[in-house]
Amino acid sequence: MQNKAVLIGFDIGGTKVAVSLGDFTGKIYGGARIENNDSYPEEVIPQMISEAKRLVSEHGFTMADVAAAGISSPGSADYRNGIMTHPTNNKYWRNVPIRQLIADGLGCPAYFENDANCAMLAEWFFGAAKGAQDAIYLTMSTGIGAGIIAAGHLVCGKSGQTGEVGHMVLVPGGLQCNCGLRGCYETYCAGKGLAQRMAAELADKPDSMLMQLADGDASKLDMHLLEKAVRAGDPYAVNLWDETSRLHAQAIGILINSLNPEKIVLGTFAWAIGDLFMDPILKYLPEFAWKELMEVCEIVPGKLQREIGNYAGIAAALNGLYEAGKFSFDQLK
Numbered sequence: 502m503q504n505k506a507v508l509i510g511f512d513i514g515g516t517k518v519a520v521s522l523g524d525f526t527g528k529i530y531g532g533a534r535i536e537n538n539d540s541y542p543e544e545v546i547p548q549m550i551s552e553a554k555r556l557v558s559e560h561g562f563t564m565a566d567v568a569a570a571g572i573s574s575p576g577s578a579d580y581r582n583g584i585m586t587h588p589t590n591n592k593y594w595r596n597v598p599i600r601q602l603i604a605d606g607l608g609c610p611a612y613f614e615n616d617a618n619c620a621m622l623a624e625w626f627f628g629a630a631k632g633a634q635d636a637i638y639l640t641m642s643t644g645i646g647a648g649i650i651a652a653g654h655l656v657c658g659k660s661g662q663t664g665e666v667g668h669m670v671l672v673p674g675g676l677q678c679n680c681g682l683r684g685c686y687e688t689y690c691a692g693k694g695l696a697q698r699m700a701a702e703l704a705d706k707p708d709s710m711l712m713q714l715a716d717g718d719a720s721k722l723d724m725h726l727l728e729k730a731v732r733a734g735d736p737y738a739v740n741l742w743d744e745t746s747r748l749h750a751q752a753i754g755i756l757i758n759s760l761n762p763e764k765i766v767l768g769t770f771a772w773a774i775g776d777l778f779m780d781p782i783l784k785y786l787p788e789f790a791w792k793e794l795m796e797v798c799e800i801v802p803g804k805l806q807r808e809i810g811n812y813a814g815i816a817a818a819l820n821g822l823y824e825a826g827k828f829s830f831d832q833l834k
């Protein structure tokens with residue numbers, strides 16, 4: 502039955518909602534964008550439903566062809582009950598029962614997962630981790646989070662929060678994190694933490710290469726400028742990069758030894774920066790992971806890259822069908 506079916510995906514971001522129509526093979530028929538800039542869910546959700554219906558009919562399908570819808574959003578949320586509780590990037594969205602509203606609006610099953618889980622599922626069904634029974638996806642941009650596949654299933658945990666690896670404490674007593682802990686992985690290695698650290702360390706050093714690249718404005722320091730300074734051989738930047746790479750290796754080593762994955766897919770930094778990002782992590786990894794576990798684990802940049810938002814919700818929908826026994830990987834062959 503799923504051979505003919507289509508899937509609807511929603512990726513709810515802080516300024517836009519992406520709607521996409523695809524199928525279980527990863528074919529994307531089309532998509533739409535809805536503004537969600539300081540908007541109320543009462544305005545946005547009806548548009549999500551109408552745009553999805555429009556895409557379905559525009560591509561020659563009927564709502565009877567829609568097997569499921571999937572919703573991807575960042576936290577905080579009650580994923581088990583399908584409720585966006587207080588997403589940090591949408592100030593008017595509070596305790597929104599998104600899964601039920603979408604299911605009722607479209608008349609099909611709806612599934613809701615956090616963005617890191619959806620990225621994992623997207624790379625698992627359609628991208629770099631296809632076919633892996635044990636895999637990890639690490640989002641690596643503003644923050645760091647993970648989606649984890651173990652023994653062929655997405656792991657969700659007691660309260661649906663598996664994968665908060667960005668808040669593994671790598672440096673006890675280290676830099677303060679917004680989460681309340683100190684020394685979290687993402688405080689040192691993600692874009693926001695790195696920007697804050699560079700600003701704190703360089704604001705009074707206008708002659709430094711990084712401050713010059715930032716036109717003297719410490720608030721402009723970011724990962725992109727850091728990469729530039731590393732490529733230009735600036736000693737401060739090279740040193741920071743080296744320290745950060747070793748911490749990435751520490752975190753990835755912990756994950757390898759804990760979960761024995763066959764695939765680790767790394768998000769934005771890995772595919773956007775390339776070897777300069779990957780090589781030093783791989784160099785330091787033997788300090789933190791067992792050789793025999795590293796040998797069976799392939800560490801690769803994400804394949805879906807900028808397109809991942811189009812697959813996120815569709816992957817959540819497909820995983821919902823998979824867990825309900827209505828889809829099997831044999832259908833991808």
Ligand SMILES: [Zn+2]
Nearest residue numbers: 668678680685
């Ligand atoms: Zn933290």
